Amino acid sequence: MSVLIKKAAEHWEFVSPLLRKPKNEDDYDMLARALDELLEMTGDDESHPLMSLVDIIGDWIAEWDRKHHPMREASGAEVLGYMMREHGLSQSELPGVGTQSVVSEILSGKRQLNLRQIRWLAERFGVSVETFI
CATH class of the missing domain: 1.10.260.40 (lambda repressor-like DNA-binding domains)
Known part of the structure; x- marks a missing residue:
């Protein structure tokens, strides 16, 4: 087993909730809170190591919003x-x-x-x- 996989397996219990697409509103809310915390940590630093996680969670939240919270067009x-x-x-x-x-x-x-x-x-x-x- 590679060192990377071994480390991931050791910490999976703590990391896995952040690496699942939302299946319901509670999942969505948890990911939104996590994204807020991540954005506070990363700030405007696009090269921050956590920015890839910000991108992943942000994409999942945006996808959930498009499907479950569509915005109507304003006149x-x-x-x-x-x-x-x-x-x-x-x-x-x-x-x-x-x-x-x-x-x-x-x-x-x-x-x-x-x-x-x-x-x-x-x-x-x-x-x-x-x-x-």
């Missing part, structure tokens, strides 16, 4: 509302979208963003046009 109006809150903007502070009443109708879902407005918003907030589509 352009929802994204606009979020961006306005984040930037502390009022409806009247978006002249490229239109008047305050036009912005209000967009936010309430009575009107859709058009391509010109989307382009203006993407430039205003420094994001891609896909953000509002």
